[in-house]
Amino acid sequence: MARMMKRRSKKTGLPPGALVYVGEKKLEKVRITIMSYDPERCEEKRTESVAECATFRDAPSVTWLNVDGIHDAGLIQELGRCFGIHSLTLEDIMTASQRPKLEDYGDYLFLVARMLHPRTDGGEERFEQVSMVIGPNFLLSFLEDAGDVFEGVRERLRGGKARIRNQGPDYLAYSLLDAVVDGYFGVLESIGDEIEKLEGEILQEPQESTVRRIHQLKREMIFLRKSVWPLREAIARLERRDSPLVKETTAVFLKDVYDHTIQVIDTVETFRDMLTGMLDTYLTSVSNRMNEVMKVLTLIATIFMPLTFIAGVYGMNFRFMPELGWRWGYWAVLGVMAAVAGTMIVYFKRKKWL
Numbered sequence: 212m213a214r215m216m217k218r219r220s221k222k223t224g225l226p227p228g229a230l231v232y233v234g235e236k237k238l239e240k241v242r243i244t245i246m247s248y249d250p251e252r253c254e255e256k257r258t259e260s261v262a263e264c265a266t267f268r269d270a271p272s273v274t275w276l277n278v279d280g281i282h283d284a285g286l287i288q289e290l291g292r293c294f295g296i297h298s299l300t301l302e303d304i305m306t307a308s309q310r311p312k313l314e315d316y317g318d319y320l321f322l323v324a325r326m327l328h329p330r331t332d333g334g335e336e337r338f339e340q341v342s343m344v345i346g347p348n349f350l351l352s353f354l355e356d357a358g359d360v361f362e363g364v365r366e367r368l369r370g371g372k373a374r375i376r377n378q379g380p381d382y383l384a385y386s387l388l389d390a391v392v393d394g395y396f397g398v399l400e401s402i403g404d405e406i407e408k409l410e411g412e413i414l415q416e417p418q419e420s421t422v423r424r425i426h427q428l429k430r431e432m433i434f435l436r437k438s439v440w441p442l443r444e445a446i447a448r449l450e451r452r453d454s455p456l457v458k459e460t461t462a463v464f465l466k467d468v469y470d471h472t473i474q475v476i477d478t479v480e481t482f483r484d485m486l487t488g489m490l491d492t493y494l495t496s497v498s499n500r501m502n503e504v505m506k507v508l509t510l511i512a513t514i515f516m517p518l519t520f521i522a523g524v525y526g527m528n529f530r531f532m533p534e535l536g537w538r539w540g541y542w543a544v545l546g547v548m549a550a551v552a553g554t555m556i557v558y559f560k561r562k563k564w565l
Contacts (some may be wrong), residue, residue, distance in 0.1 A: 220349050230284040230298075233306040241280035244359060246368055247272045253368050261286060265293035267349065269386060273380055274349040275368075279357045281305050283343075287353075294518050295319070296344055304342045305351050313445035315454050320345040321386065322445060326360060326502060327398050338434060341391060342385055345456055350380040352387065360394040361387055361404060381461045388446065392471045395439065397445040399478050406485055417493050425490050432483045439479065443472040502527060510564060514555050518548045 216380055243264060247254045249272040258264065267274040281287060281304055291301045299319045303309050314321040327386055341359075345349040350482050352361075364386045367373035376385055405429065432561040450465040457465075523536065525544055534540040559565045 215539070230288055230301055230305055233308060235421075241278060241283045241286050244277045246275040246277075246281075246365065248368055248376055253371065253376065255365075255369070261289040261293060263423050264290065266345075267296055270348065272348070273378075273379075273383065275383055275470065276351045277359075277361075278353045279484065281353050281355055290351070292393065294344065294346065301343065305356050307340045309340060309342070311442040313448045318346065320384075320447075320449075320454055320456055322388075324388060324391050324442055324445070326358075327394050327435075327438070328358070328488065329394075329398055329401070338438060341387070343387065345384045346460065347456060350378060350387075354523075360390045364390055371412070379458065381457045382464070384449075385461055385464045389464075389468050389471070392442075392468055392475065394437070395475045396471075398406050399475065399482070402431070402482060403478075406482060406489070409489060413489055415495060417496050420489065422493050425486055425493070429483065429486045429490075431456075432479055432486065435479045436476070436483070439472055439475050443469065443476065445560050446472060464529055506564070510559055514552050517551050517555075521548055521551075 217498045241259075243258050243261075245254075245256050245258060245264065245267065247267055247270060252272075264276055267276070276290075278287075284305065287301055287305055290296070292296070295318060297316055299317065300314070303321070304550050305324065309323045311325055312323050321342070323330070324343075326339045326341045328339065339355050339359075340352040364375070364383075367375050367386070374383060404555070405424075409421060409424060409428075412418070446465055446469045449467055452459065452462050521544060525532070529535075534544070556565065
């Protein structure tokens with residue numbers, strides 16, 4: 212799991228809009244992918260030239276410009292200059308610890324979401340910030356690293372028959388948001404399977420590793436909650452169509468994504484309650500096992516108390532003890548001890564203490 216709060220101390224004292232990358236550098240070189248499309252064609256290319264990207268700003272087609280890597284301040288600033296992006300927006304793009312949000316700058320909308328990568332073998336889920344700038348005929352998306360959940364959107368664009376080819380950048384933004392939210396469901400399904408497995412372990416034979424995994428899952432639920440709750444607010448603002456950049460035909464689809472975020476939130480809250488209950492069950496199970504051990508030890512000690520008393524009496528070695536000179540005294544004392552122990556065991560069993 213990524214650091215809960217990425218270091219922002221390096222920005223202390225700098226003026227607003229200062230472009231300083233806050234996050235972990237994951238790519239040596241920034242990768243730019245351009246997809247320009249309309250109902251008739253779809254052009255896709257990779258480039259390293261910001262000047263080539265600028266030619267698409269006033270193009271009649273819709274342009275999706277995806278940037279993998281946000282650590283190059285010079286490149287980000289140049290892109291912002293080409294597409295008329297405010298310096299505060301550029302600052303937020305390079306700060307990879309933003310809360311999901313939507314900001315209206317008039318000429319464009321700025322949207323921040325958090326993309327969730329599925330866990331690898333033996334690893335954990337990985338969150339990544341996705342920043343989108345939605346303009347009248349373009350959409351810029353910025354990611355920290357290469358690899359995303361948008362391949363399905365790209366395939367629909369390449370196909371030519373999908374609705375997305377006939378829509379504007381607002382519908383493209385919906386498609387990307389839908390892919391981000393759908394990514395949560397796949398991860399939640401795997402977490403649900405693991406919770407079921409942990410429930411069986413807790414009821415049968417809980418281990419310390421079990422409670423460690425429960426704490427880890429609870430931490431992941433905190434990250435998920437922090438990612439989805441504010442995203443729901445941002446999608447709700449988009450759905451209200453406060454900006455002319457969002458068409459009425461797209462608002463219907465945004466409502467569907469909003470419903471999906473509600474489902475994710477409900478699932479996260481359910482899992483949080485289940486994990487809390489599992490932790491309580493684990494502590495109760497450990498306490499019950501300890502009580503069982505203490506009960507057995509207590510019963511053993513109780514059985515041996517009268518036997519110890521008898522042994523103590525006849526171990527005093529007084530000279531004039533009648534039983535010491537009796538031929539069958541030793542066997543008689545052992546018989547008394549056995550009778551006392553047997554009587555106590557029978558009594559405990561009738562009381563269901565054994």
